[in-house]
Amino acid sequence: MTAVAEQTRTLTYAEAVREALAQAMTADERVFLLGEDVGTYGGAFGVTGDLVHRFGEERIRDTPISELGIVGAAVGAALAGMRPVVEIQFSDFTAQAMDQIVNQAAKIHFMLGGAATVPMVLRAPTGSGTGAAAQHSQSLEAWFAHVPGLKVVMPATPADAKTLLLAAIEDPNPVIVLEHKLLYKQSGPVPEAATPARLGEAAVRRTGADLTIVATGVMVSRALEAAEQLATDGVEASVIDPRTLKPLDAQPIVDDVIRTGRALLVQEAPKTAGFMAEIAATIGESPAFGHLRAPIARLCGLDVPIPYAPQLERAAVPQAGDIVRAAADLVRRW
Amino acid sequence: MDLIGDAGPAREALLTMWTIRRFEEAVDDLFARGLMHGTMHLSIGQEAVPVGACLALSEGDYITSTHRGHGHCIAKGARLDEMMAELLAKETGYCRGRGGSMHIADVATGNLGANGIVAGGVPIAAGAGLAVRMRGGQEVVVSFFGDGAVNEGAWHEGVNLAAVWDLPVVFVCENNHYGMSMSVSRAFRVKQLSERAAAYGIPGVTVDGNDPQAVHDAVADAVARARAGEGPTLVEAMTYRWKGHSKSDKNLYRTREEIEQWRERDPIARFEQRVANTLGDQEIQACRDEARERVRAAIRAANAAPDASAESLTEAVYAK
Ligand SMILES: Cc1ncc(C[n+]2csc(CCOP(=O)(O)OP(=O)(O)O)c2C)c(N)n1
Numbered sequence: 001m002t003a004v005a006e007q008t009r010t011l012t013y014a015e016a017v018r019e020a021l022a023q024a025m026t027a028d029e030r031v032f033l034l035g036e037d038v039g040t041y042g043g044a045f046g047v048t049g050d051l052v053h054r055f056g057e058e059r060i061r062d063t064p065i066s067e068l069g070i071v072g073a074a075v076g077a078a079l080a081g082m083r084p085v086v087e088i089q090f091s092d093f094t095a096q097a098m099d100q101i102v103n104q105a106a107k108i109h110f111m112l113g114g115a116a117t118v119p120m121v122l123r124a125p126t127g128s129g130t131g132a133a134a135q136h137s138q139s140l141e142a143w144f145a146h147v148p149g150l151k152v153v154m155p156a157t158p159a160d161a162k163t164l165l166l167a168a169i170e171d172p173n174p175v176i177v178l179e180h181k182l183l184y185k186q187s188g189p190v191p192e193a194a195t196p197a198r199l200g201e202a203a204v205r206r207t208g209a210d211l212t213i214v215a216t217g218v219m220v221s222r223a224l225e226a227a228e229q230l231a232t233d234g235v236e237a238s239v240i241d242p243r244t245l246k247p248l249d250a251q252p253i254v255d256d257v258i259r260t261g262r263a264l265l266v267q268e269a270p271k272t273a274g275f276m277a278e279i280a281a282t283i284g285e286s287p288a289f290g291h292l293r294a295p296i297a298r299l300c301g302l303d304v305p306i307p308y309a310p311q312l313e314r315a316a317v318p319q320a321g322d323i324v325r326a327a328a329d330l331v332r333r334w
Numbered sequence: 335m336d337l338i339g340d341a342g343p344a345r346e347a348l349l350t351m352w353t354i355r356r357f358e359e360a361v362d363d364l365f366a367r368g369l370m371h372g373t374m375h376l377s378i379g380q381e382a383v384p385v386g387a388c389l390a391l392s393e394g395d396y397i398t399s400t401h402r403g404h405g406h407c408i409a410k411g412a413r414l415d416e417m418m419a420e421l422l423a424k425e426t427g428y429c430r431g432r433g434g435s436m437h438i439a440d441v442a443t444g445n446l447g448a449n450g451i452v453a454g455g456v457p458i459a460a461g462a463g464l465a466v467r468m469r470g471g472q473e474v475v476v477s478f479f480g481d482g483a484v485n486e487g488a489w490h491e492g493v494n495l496a497a498v499w500d501l502p503v504v505f506v507c508e509n510n511h512y513g514m515s516m517s518v519s520r521a522f523r524v525k526q527l528s529e530r531a532a533a534y535g536i537p538g539v540t541v542d543g544n545d546p547q548a549v550h551d552a553v554a555d556a557v558a559r560a561r562a563g564e565g566p567t568l569v570e571a572m573t574y575r576w577k578g579h580s581k582s583d584k585n586l587y588r589t590r591e592e593i594e595q596w597r598e599r600d601p602i603a604r605f606e607q608r609v610a611n612t613l614g615d616q617e618i619q620a621c622r623d624e625a626r627e628r629v630r631a632a633i634r635a636a637n638a639a640p641d642a643s644a645e646s647l648t649e650a651v652y653a654k
Contacts, residue, residue: 032468058468059468063495064491064494064495064498066490066491066494066495068457068487068488068491069457069460069488069491069492069494069495070491070495071457072454072456072457072458072460072461072488072491072492073457073458073460073461073464073492073495074461075457075458075461076398076446076457076458076459076460076461076462076463076464076465076475077461077462077464077465077468078461079441079446079447079458079461079462079465080396080446080461080462080465080466081465081469082464082465082468082469084461099451099454099488100454100457100458100488103450103451103454104449104451104454104458108447109650109651109652109653110432110650110651111429111432111433111437111439111447112428112429112432112433112437112439112441112447113427113428113429113430113431113432113433113650114430114649114650114653115428115429115439115441116439116441116446116447117653118653119653148651149651149652151652172652172653172654173652173653
């Protein structure tokens with residue numbers, strides 16, 4: 001856990017990721033980056049920035065446009081003793097590399113009976129909100145969470161962007177880190193020290209008596225915004241951010257729902273077979289079930305590809321106002 | 335390395351080819367008798383490729399392998415008893431019963447794994463080569479794959495990465511003329527697959543894949559280039575699989591005559607003729623006997639081992 005006493009400064013989410021990369025590369029010479037335009041260009045979202053000047057082209061390695069090859073090369077390098085960190089320009093393009101992610105990286109440790117490990121990290125900007133339309137805006141976390149052997153991380157704050165990435169790099173397993181592209185420019189306190197977070201530890205961002213809101217990625221800040229508005233109307237909401245979808249830290253969610261008796265689950269991804277279905281089932285299977293005084297509610301992206309027009313794009317995924325309405329409705333009706 | 339006139343290497347090549355042949359005949363038989371489950375892909379008829387190629391490698395060098403990987407595994411120095419134990423679903427198998435034939439690996443001898451995905455090992459080999467380069471090591475990676483693999487995106491991406499980064503990788507294509515039932519003449523417009531190397535700016539050669547010496551010479555040259563920092567090479571070894579693609583193959587896509595013609599070019603029989611003067615009849619017979627005995631011992635050891643335990647099934651999903 002990040003101790004309160006820790007030294008922090010204000011950094012953007014992108015700067016926090018870059019700082020984690022730099023600290024990990026300084027501490028361990030096996031760590032290196034590969035991806036499209038991560039070198040002189042500085043990364044499609046500017047995340048790698050000037051790292052190439054600090055660590056050189058060997059370790060901040062520009063690749064040809066070949067996602068499957070890049071991830072495959074990371075798998076091979078990890079098997080042969082390195083700690084590669086891959087940047088995929090948009091998480092949508094992991095579809096090109098799915099074989100190497102799902103059939104190779106995720107399974108090698110198991111298929112070999114534990115004889116080899118694949119300590120690699122795949123970072124990918126995820127989510128909508130930039131007008132980039134259907135092939136550059138998806139939220140695919142459920143794809144990865146469904147595959148045994150992968151760990152899945154969704155940092156929602158600059159501090160988590162840093163400390164969870166450090167944890168992902170230290171982890172001996174393949175870890176998918178889904179960074180939300182709308183968060184890159186947001187700033188917040190970030191610890192100076194290179195202390196990794198623990199994967200599998202949810203964050204209770206706010207505690208309230210009336211309902212429990214579980215949210216991931218950019219929905220965490222929207223849920224917090226909604227909770228502030230709800231409070232002015234006398235509705236007090238907890239906001240819980242799982243942070244790692246796999247492994248999932250369900251206990252704080254279950255405990256909170258036992259207290260509040262109401263659960264509103266918010267995700268940007270389309271509803272059908274999304275990750276919040278998993279959270280709903282987890283609550284339903286837990287002792288919290290007996291404490292529910294309302295049906296579990298899900299507020300998710302529509303089952304549509306992300307559209308281009310800004311008004312359509314906004315309508316496709318939950319906004320803070322939608323969360324306010326859904327929460328108020330839940331509390332009022334039940 | 336002279337595999338023909340030099341008794342040491344000649345013996346090693348012959349013994350390893352026989353070991354692969356006997357191992358695969360044995361698993362074929364165990365399978366037919368219902369003593370081994372799953373499926374498997376036999377490389378009978380192709381033994382000269384892994385043997386010739388792996389004799390060009392040193393300790394510490396890596397390979398990536400394919401669904402037809404028993405020969406690669408054995409030629410790289412794996413233990414027969416652990417291989418057999420894996421195929422017989424034993425706890426003592428290389429993968430504790432989790433991998434089987436298609437995922438067999440021996441990380442200790444540099445075998446980074448067989449692969450159930452056609453061309454899956456090609457970018458992985460590039461990555462292992464990248465790791466070697468970044469560590470300043472001298473090791474080389476040989477990536478084995480079939481003719482069918484070179485039409486996969488993974489193949490093109492992996493070969494291109496190795497080429498643009500001058501990685502120490504040797505791409506060894508076992509052209510056995512078929513990807514399942516798809517013949518090379520229907521799958522390519524090029525005459526020889528080694529021509530594909532030109533598209534990546536690397537050397538490509540085609541050799542007789544039923545001649546371990548020819549395979550060895552080409553791979554040894556490629557390994558020397560790779561160690562010298564000159565980057566990858568594509569070696570195409572022309573060979574043939576005698577058996578079906580896997581266990582369900584009815585061989586409807588090729589003729590008996592064609593199979594017979596290739597059986598007459600048996601890499602092992604031909605090699606025995608060529609090394610007759612170097613080794614002598616007795617030594618050749620000794621190689622055959624030793625191979626058979628090694629395989630029998632492996633089966634005995636594997637049969638005596640405990641079955642893989644379902645109690646530990648969820649172990650090794652994640653590394654600790
Ligand atoms: C990506 C993928 N596609 C298809 C298959 C099914 N399959 C397994 S082996 C094989 C043929 C491969 O041919 P080739 O690469 O020439 O190797 P060979 O079997 O001849 O050794 C096919 C189609 C697979 N395992 N993986």
